[in-house]
Amino acid sequence: MFDRDFEWSELVRFASYPGPEATLGVVSGRRRQGKTFLLDALCRATGGFFFAASEATETESLRQFGAALARFEQRPVPYRFAHWEEAVEALMAVAAPGGPPVVVVLDEFPFLARTSPELPSLLQRALGPQARREVGPVRLLLCGSALSFMGALLAGTAPLRGRASLELIVPTLDFRLAAGFWGIEDPRLALLVNSVLGGTPAYGREFVLGDAPADLDDFGPWVVRNVLNPGRPLFREARFLLAEEPDLRDTALYHGVLAAIAQGNHTRGGIAGFLGRKSTDLGHALTVLEDTGMILREPDAFHRKRSAYRVAEPILTFYHALMRPEWSDLERPGQGTAVWERSGTTFRSKVVGPHFEQVCRTWARWYAGPETLGGLRGRIGSGTVPDPAARTGHELDLAVFGRDDQGRESLLAIGEAKWNDVMGRAHLRRLEHIRDLLRAREGVTLAERPRLLCFSGAGFTDELRALAEKDPAVQLVGLDRLYAGT
Template sequence: MGKPTGMFDRDFEWGELVRFASYAGAEATLGVVSGRRRQGKTFLLDGLCRAEGGFFFAASEATEAESLRQFGAALARFEGRRTPYRFAHWEEAVSELMGLTAPGGAPLVVVLDEFPFLAKTSPELPSLLQRALGPQARHESGPVRLLLCGSALSFMGNLLAGTAPLRGRASLELVVPTLDFRLAARFWDLTDDPQLALLVNSVVGGTPAYRREFVLGDTPASLDDFGPWVLRNVLNPGRPLFREGRFLLAEEPDLRDTALYHGVLAAIAQGNHTRGGIAGFLERKSTDLSHALTVLEDTGMIVREPDAFHGKRSAYRIAEPILTFYHALMRPEWSDLERPGQALAVWERSQATFRSKIIGPHFEQVCRTWTRWYASPDTLGGQRTRVESGTVPDPAAKTSHEVDLATFGRDEDGREVLLAIGEAKWNETMGLGHLQRLDRIRTLLRARGGVHAERTRLLCFSGAGFTDDLRDLAHRDPTVQLVDLDRLYTGD
C-alpha cells in the first residue's frame, strides 16, 4: 500500500500502520497512536482509512450525549444509512462499532481520533473497549482494526500502562515523533543552506504543520530573509504562530494552573535548567514544583536529562523550540508585540536574547542529536551508547566546567568508557584555546577516577568555522574532530 500523495517521510510509521491494518486474523485488534500536536497523526490515519476504505471518526470536546450523536451520525454516513444511529450510551455504540466488517467479511480499519476527548466525558469507554476486545467477545466482534489516537501524551501514555483496562490488549503502540533537524531541513527545502536551516529550526523545530498550514508555505528565501520571515510569520499578531506558544499549553487537558506552567517554561527558557534554578527564578520552594515538572514532562513539553558525570543531578530542557522562542523572546515583550508595527523594534532589540537563549542552546542540542544518531564510530572512536551534557568540577581553579556533550560507549570488555567530549559554539570561530579547554576537562576526568577517559576524543562544533591552526592540528590528529554546519547536515 503506497503512502498518500504529499506525505513527507514517515516511512516507518506508515509501514507499521499498514502491517497492523493488513493483519488477516478473524479477531478484532487494537492499536494506539500518539504524539505531540501538529505532527501529522491525523493525516497518517486519514490516509490509511482512505486507502483501506476504513471508518474515521474525529472526536471533539463535547458532552457525552453530543459525542454519541456525532458518532452515530458519522457511523450512519459511513454505512450509507439515511438516518443516524441514536445511541443511548457508549456500550451500544461500541457494540455496533466492533461488529463492523469490510465487504466480504474482510478486516476493517476504524480510527477514533482525539480519543482523550471521548474518554474525558465517558471514563468507562476504555473498559468497554477492553470487554469488546476480550476473548469472551470474539464471537460477537468482527475483524476490526481499531486505532485510538490522541495528542494528550500523559493520557495516551497511561492508556496501556499498569492496571489500565486496555493493558495487554494492543498489538500496535506507535508514537509519531517530531522531525529531527536533518529531516526538517529537507521538509523546509533548506538543505542547500544549513545555516538558514538551523536558524529556522531553532524557532519552529520539526513540527510539520508549521511548514504548511501555519505559514502557508512561506519559507525564508535566503539568510537575509530570515529576520523578515520571523516578522511575517512568528511576530505577526495576524498569524497563528504568534499565539502558538500559549495555545500549546491551553490544549493540554492535564494542565490546570497554566500560570505556573508558563512560569516554569519561562524559567527554563531564560537558562535555569536545574530544579533549584527554576525555583529561584519563580521565588518558590523546589518541593513546590515537583508536580508541575512531572506534568510538563508527561505532556512532552520538557525533558529531564541526567548530568553525564553526576548521577543525582539533572537538567530540564524545553522539548519544543516554539515554546522556547515564545518564553524567551515573545512573552517578555508581549504588550508591544500585540500592537501592530512594533514587531521590528522588538526583534532588533532582542537579538542578544535570540543568540544566547534560543539559537545558542538549540545549536548545542542539535550537536548532541548529531553525535547520538549521525556521527560514525570512526569519528567517535567507538559505538556510542548515550550522549549527555554535564558539569566537571575543577578544584584547583575553584570553578567548574560545562561540557556541552559527553559521549559514552563500551570497550572490548564491556566496560563503559568516555568516547568523546565536545564543545559547541554557534557564533564563535573556534581555535586552539577552545581545544585546550577541552583537553583540561579531559585531564580532570582522567584524574578523578570513576570515568574511563584514557582514549577520549575532543569534538569542536562551530556555526562560524575554525581557525587555520586548529584545522591543521585536527588534520594531523584524528582524536580531534571538527564539525561545521555542512558536516552536521550531510556528514558523519
Template sequence: MDKPADMFDRDFEWAELVRFAQHTRPGPALGVVSGRRRQGKTFLLDALTQATGGFFFAASEATEAESLRQFGTALARYEQRPTPYHFAHWDEAVQTMMTLARPGDAPVTVVLDEFPFLVKASPELPSLLQRALGPNARRETGPIRLLLCGSALSFMGGLLAGTAPLRGRASLELIVPTLDYRLAARFWDLTDPHLALLLNAVVGGTPAYRREFVLDDAPTGPDDFGPWVLRNVLNPGRPLFREARFLLAEEPDMRDTALYHGVLAAIAAGNHTRGGIASYLERKSTDLGHALTVLEDTGMVVRDPDAFHRKRSAYRIAEPILTFYYALMRPEWSDLERPGHAAQVWERSGHTFASKVVGPHFEQVARSWARWHASPETLGGLRTRVASGTVPDPSAKTSHELDTVIFGRDEDGSERVLAIGETKWNDTMGLGHLRRLDHIRELLHARPGIRADTTRLLLSSGAGFTNDLHDLAEHDPALQLINLERLYHGA
C-alpha cells in the same frame, strides 16, 4: 500499500500502520497512536482509512450525548444508512462499531481520533473497549483494526500502563515524533545549513508549521530569515504568534497555568536545574515537583540526567516555538500586540535570540548529531548514550560544563567516554577552546571509575575555526571539527 505521494517521510510509521491494518489474524486488534500536537497523526490515520476503506471518526470536546450523536451520524454515513444511529450510551455504540467486520471478512480499519475528548466525557469507554476486545468477544467479532489516537501524552501514555483497562490489549503502540533537524531542512526545502539551523531553532520539526500556519511561506535565503520571522512569527495576524499560548491551553492536566508559564519562562531564561528554576520564580524547590512532572508528561519539557551524576538533571524545553516565545516574545508581548512594532522588537532582541534561543538549540542539535548521525570512525567507537554533564575541578575549586559527552563500551562491557565536545554558535573556535577540552579530558582520566584515556575531542561551531585548529585536526583524528555543513550532511 503505497504511501500517499504527498506524505513527507513517515516511512516507518506508514509501514507499521499498514502492517497492523492488513494483518489477517481473526478477531479484533487494538493500536494506540500518540505524539505531540501538530505532528501529522490525523493526516496519517486519515490517509490509512482512505487507503483501506476504513471508518474515521474525529472526536471533539463535547458532552457524552453530543459525542454519541456525532458518532452515530458518522457511522451511519460510513455504512450509507439513510438515517443516523441514535445511541443511548457508549456500550451500544461500541457493540455496533465492532460489527463493521464479521468473522471471515477482510480487516476493517476503525480510527477514533482525539480519543481523550471522548474519555473525558465518558470515563467508562476504555473499560467498554476492553470488554469488546476481550477473549470472549474475539470469537464473535470480525477483524476490526481499532486505532485510538490522541495528543494528550500523559493520558495516552497511561492508556496501556499499570492497571489501566486496556493494558495488554494493544498490538501496536506508535508514537509519531517531530521531524529531526535534517528532515526538517528537507521538509522546508532548505539547502543552506545556516538558514536551516536558524529556522529550526524557531519552529523545530513540527510539520504543521510548514504548511497551514505560514501559508506555505518559507525563507528564500539567509537575508530573508528576519523578514520571515516578522511575517509569520511576530505577526499578530498569523497562527504562530499565539501558538505557544494555545499549546498550554490545550493540555487538560494544566490547571494553574501561571505556574507552568513561569517554569517555562525560567528554563528559557537559562535556568536548567530545579534549584535555578525555583530561584528565578522565588519559590521553594519542593513547590515545583508537580509542575515539572506535568510538563514532562505532556512532552513540553525534557529532563536530561547529568552524564556523570545520575541524581542531577537539567531541564530543557522540547518544543522550539515555546523557547522562542518565552525567551523573546513574552517579555515584549505588549509591544508585539500593537501592529507596526514587531520590527523594533526583533531588532533589539538580537542578543537574546542568539544566546537564549539559537545557542541552546545548537547545543542540542550537536548532541543529536553525535547520537544519530556521527560515524564510529568519528567518535572512536560505537556510541551507547549521549548526554551533557558537569566535571568538578577540585584544584581550581570550580566545575566545567560539557555540552556533549559520548559514551561507548569496551570489549569487556565496561563503559568508556568515547568523546567530549564543546559547542559555540557565534564564536570562531580556536586553541583556547581546545585547551579547555583537553584539560577536562585530563580531569576525567584522573577520576576513578571513568575510562577516558582515549577520549576524543569534538568542537562544534556555527562561526568556523581558526587555521591553527584546522592544521591540528588534519593530522590528529582525536580532534574532530564539526561545522554546520558537517552537522547537516556529514558523519
C-alpha cells in the same frame, strides 16, 4: 507525505493483518505532527471508518458518533445511542465475522474518554476473549495528542493494558529532516529556522502558507512576518500548546517554569529561584510538563542524581525567551520589526545557542560514525565536571559513552559547541583540560584516546584546522558536516 515511511508501513501492516480477531492499536504524538493525516489516509486507502472526536458532552459526542457511523454504513437514519455500550457494540459490528478486516479510527480519543471514563473498559470487553467469537476483524486505532493520557492508556492496571498489538508514536522531524521538509539547502539558515519552529510539519505548511525564508538576509523579515505578527497563527501558538493540554490547569505556573528554563535556568533550584518558590513546590509541575512532552529531563552525564531540564519544543523557547517579555508591544501591529531588532542578543544567547548545542547532541547520537566518536556510542549527554584546584566546575556540552572490550562503560568523546564563535586553540585547550580532569576522577573510565569534538556555527581558525588534520582525535564539526556528514 514526507518521511513517514516507517509509520506508514506499521499502519499498513496492522490494517492488513489477516487474522479473524479484532485488534487494537494506539497512535500518539505531539500536536501538529501529521497523525490525523496518516490515519485519514489509511482509512481512505482501505475504506475504513474515521471519526474525529471534539470537545463535547457525552450526549453530543454520542450523537456525532452515531451520525458518522450511519454515514459510513450508508444508513438513511443516524444511530441514536443512549450510552457508549451500545455505540461500542455497533462499532465492533462494522466487520463481519469471517469477513475482510475493517479499519476503524477514533481520533482525539482523550476527548471521548474524558467525558466517558468507562469507554476504555468497554473497549477492553469488546476486544476480550469472550467477545472474539462474535466480533469480526476490526482494526481499531485510538489516536490522541495528550501524551500523558495516551501513555497511561496501556500502562499499569489500565483496562487496555496488554490488548494493543500496535503502539506507534509519531515523532517530530529532526533538524536534518526539517531542512528537507522546508526545502532549505543553506545549513546556517536551516538551523536558524529550526531553532524557532523545530521540526513540526504543520508549521512549514498551513501555519505559514509555505512561506520559507529566501536566504539569510530574509530570515529576520521572515520571523517578523510569520512569528512576531499578531495576524498569523504562530503568534499565539505557544500559548495554545499549553491551553490544549488537559492536564495543565495552573497555566500561569507552567508558563513560569517554561520561562525559567528558556532564560537559562536548567536545574530545579535555578527554576525555583527564578520563580521565587521553594524547590519542593515544583515537583508536580515539572513532572506534568515532562509527561506532556513540553520539557525533557536529562541526567547529568557524570552525576546521575543531578538533572537538567530543557524545553522540548523550540517555539516554546522562542516565545518565553523573546516574545513573552515583549508581549504588550507585540500585540500592537507593526511592532514586530522593532522587537526583533532589539532582541538580537537574546535570540543568540537564549534561543539559537542552546538549540545549537542540542542539535550537536542529536547529530552525535544519530549521525556521527564510530570513526568520529572513537567507537560505537552508547549513551550521550551533557554535564558538569568539577575542577577542585580552581574551585569551579566546567560545563560540558557533549559527552559520549561506549563500552570497552570487557563490557565496561568508557568515555569515548567530549565536545564543546559554539554557535557564534570561531573556535580556535583556546577552545581545544579547554577540552584537553576537562579530559585531564576526567582522567584523574574516580568512577570515570576513559577510552585510550578520547575524541575532542569542536562544534561551531561560525567556523574554525587555520591553526585549529591544521591541528585536526594531524590528529584524528581532534574532530571539527561545522554546519556542513552537521547537515551532511558523519
